[in-house]
Amino acid sequence: MWLPIRIDEQRPEPLYHQIEVQLRGLILGGQLKEGTLLPSIRELAVSLKCSAITVRRVYQDLENEGLIRTRQGTGTFVAGVEPVARDEHRLERLTEELGKAIEIGFQLQCSPEEIETAFRQALDRKSTERGGDAL
Amino acid sequence: MWLPIRIDEQRPEPLYHQIEVQLRGLILGGQLKEGTLLPSIRELAVSLKCSAITVRRVYQDLENEGLIRTRQGTGTFVAGVEPVARDEHRLERLTEELGKAIEIGFQLQCSPEEIETAFRQALDRKSTERGGDAL
Amino acid sequence: MWLPIRIDEQRPEPLYHQIEVQLRGLILGGQLKEGTLLPSIRELAVSLKCSAITVRRVYQDLENEGLIRTRQGTGTFVAGVEPVARDEHRLERLTEELGKAIEIGFQLQCSPEEIETAFRQALDRKSTERGGDAL
Amino acid sequence: MWLPIRIDEQRPEPLYHQIEVQLRGLILGGQLKEGTLLPSIRELAVSLKCSAITVRRVYQDLENEGLIRTRQGTGTFVAGVEPVARDEHRLERLTEELGKAIEIGFQLQCSPEEIETAFRQALDRKSTERGGDAL
DNA sequence: GTGGTCTAGACCACC
DNA sequence: GTGGTCTAGACCACG
Structure with missing residues (x-):
């Protein structure tokens, strides 16, 4: 599983924010359909070369927005968007x-x-x- | 001397930034002409209900941008803008x-x-x- | 991480300025290479026996000059100098x-x-x- | 009595310092000979367009250095310089x-x-x- | 842990 | 009165 997300170190913007904006765009834009399994926190952290704690925050924020859902021991999925x-x-x-x-x-x-x-x-x-x- | 600057406590944006944006707007917009004496740091701090240090930072940042000029013991003035x-x-x-x-x-x-x-x-x-x- | 910076209490020159001049010298002189992680604000403050705010100001001024780069939560780095x-x-x-x-x-x-x-x-x-x- | 002293508002340097340097130069350089009567504080303040208190400080500093002497009710004179x-x-x-x-x-x-x-x-x-x- | 903002108050230099 | 520097300490956001 790989996501087309890029981090720009130059920007003053916080890392977690850059990631959130892009991931939110992928979901709201329809590139990631309902039920899609997202990469694990650690996986995504490695591929983005950032801290796992940062990715955790991203997933948590998006879950609070109702865009994704986490199931214990299974993973994180894209939720349905009307x-x-x-x-x-x-x-x-x-x-x-x-x-x-x-x-x-x-x-x-x-x-x-x-x-x-x-x-x-x-x-x-x-x-x-x-x-x-x-x- | 009074400046039409308002602070919105609700915004997450830093205080000093809100003030800077508005004061910069007043100067670049032409409401404050070259040579105008701005309120003293302490005066503005009182009227904005914030710390003198915060106002100081605003004046300093705008001086670095070349928009205002300060002289110790004299006060702070609007610099010329072409x-x-x-x-x-x-x-x-x-x-x-x-x-x-x-x-x-x-x-x-x-x-x-x-x-x-x-x-x-x-x-x-x-x-x-x-x-x-x-x- | 340690920096060869000395403060002379005797001089009338402001603290922050003494530190700035020396740190700028270390970067422009090539002793500190691009990407080097500088000591944290608090760390340097302790080692120079001055306030963290004073060090903060130094870092901020040098960042405005483009000599260093800071990222919240990560630290302060030497920027590239051609x-x-x-x-x-x-x-x-x-x-x-x-x-x-x-x-x-x-x-x-x-x-x-x-x-x-x-x-x-x-x-x-x-x-x-x-x-x-x-x- | 007029002195060839110019103030540069642009410089960050304190006013009193600019005046001191120039007046000291005139005395040490020999343009103002021993015994010469200097302009009164108020006179010089007017001609330099600065505060009398600033000129007072200049005369006081130079008197402390022994370059000039003040005589009550008479005026300020250039002292002898070996x-x-x-x-x-x-x-x-x-x-x-x-x-x-x-x-x-x-x-x-x-x-x-x-x-x-x-x-x-x-x-x-x-x-x-x-x-x-x-x- | 890191940097970022803000405060209250001190003391100094200048005009 | 003005601006300039510095402190000690608080609280927040980020990784």
Whole structure:
């Protein structure tokens, strides 16, 4: 079992957070279907070259969110996600993040037009970056 | 001397960071002109109900960025910001923040169209919120 | 982990500055190679007999300069310094310091010849002092 | 009575220190002869656009050094300086400053040759700068 | 264990 | 009055 998760040491972001975001994306995005057996904590820790305690935290957080389930002695599985709940979760989260960025723009005295221009620029840039990724 | 800065205890974000963002916004946004005498460290600390050391850190960070200048025994002043540099700085910063939000969207498997929809929603919401602010 | 840093209580110079200068010297001088794990804040504070906050400030300043990198929960590491940048930095810094001293000389109405004589004297003195150091 | 003293607001150096260095230079350099009446504290404060308390400190420090003398109700005068003491003072001070700079060079792992090169460069640069000054 | 933030209060240097 | 440094100790987040 292997997961397409990458850690970027350069970012100031905590390790556990980077992993959570990516694993959550894989589940909410549908790449990992309900019932899929995830790698063990130790396994994933080794493959990500990080501490087991960090992976443990990731699994625990996602279990609290109801995205995965742990069964004693068996392993950790992807839980079922209702498609509707999935879409809600995604859009809510996204709108929240965009809202933060927009607020910063307003604080810098940007007009809504400037913000929209910047948005188009950022979206284009990220789209091409993403297109170039090896998936 | 009084500054329109508000602290939100609820946010997990560090105190000093909240203050920095807002004060930086006031300077880069042009509300505080070059040469303006800022409130003393102790004064601002009292009005924000936080420690003088926290305010000191804010002033020091902004001085390192070249936005303000301090002289012992005299006080802290707004440094000159070249209008061009200001505009560059603003758009650069804004695009960066929007980029972060967009990246999170992609990680959640959102399509560019969904992201754009969310952006319009967030922009509308923040615009009306802002319209209601007392300026 | 131990660092050859000494604090001179007598000097009017701030503690944090003395430590910064010496640690910066160790990194730019090449004694501390890229990736080296520095002593923890608390550890260094004990060994220098100063407050942890003072050491923290040193580490933070050097991180702002890009000389070291810190990760929460992990520790503080020496960042990569490009050899060319290092040499440039060194000579630039040195010339700057010598310039300050020379300017003081001129203000005291010393002739260039007198300054040169004083320089030879100072260089000889420091060279022999240095030769006597335990390295 | 007017003195060729300039204050540079940009420098982090304390005001009183900038003034002291320049006034001391004028006396030790012989531009101000023994017995010369200096401007009053208030006069000098106005012409330098600084606080009278700052000028007071300058006069007091220089009086402690024996370079000037104050006579109640009469004013402040330049004291006599023995030519030998003058030369000693100057060279001692200069050698000390150069020593500091050299020490920094050694800490950066510069060889004596590199230090000498940097010295020549700095001396040339400062000499030409000085040549261009309006005196 | 590590670093990151924050406090309250001291003492100093400067104007 | 101002800013600048330093301490001792608390609490949190991370690995």
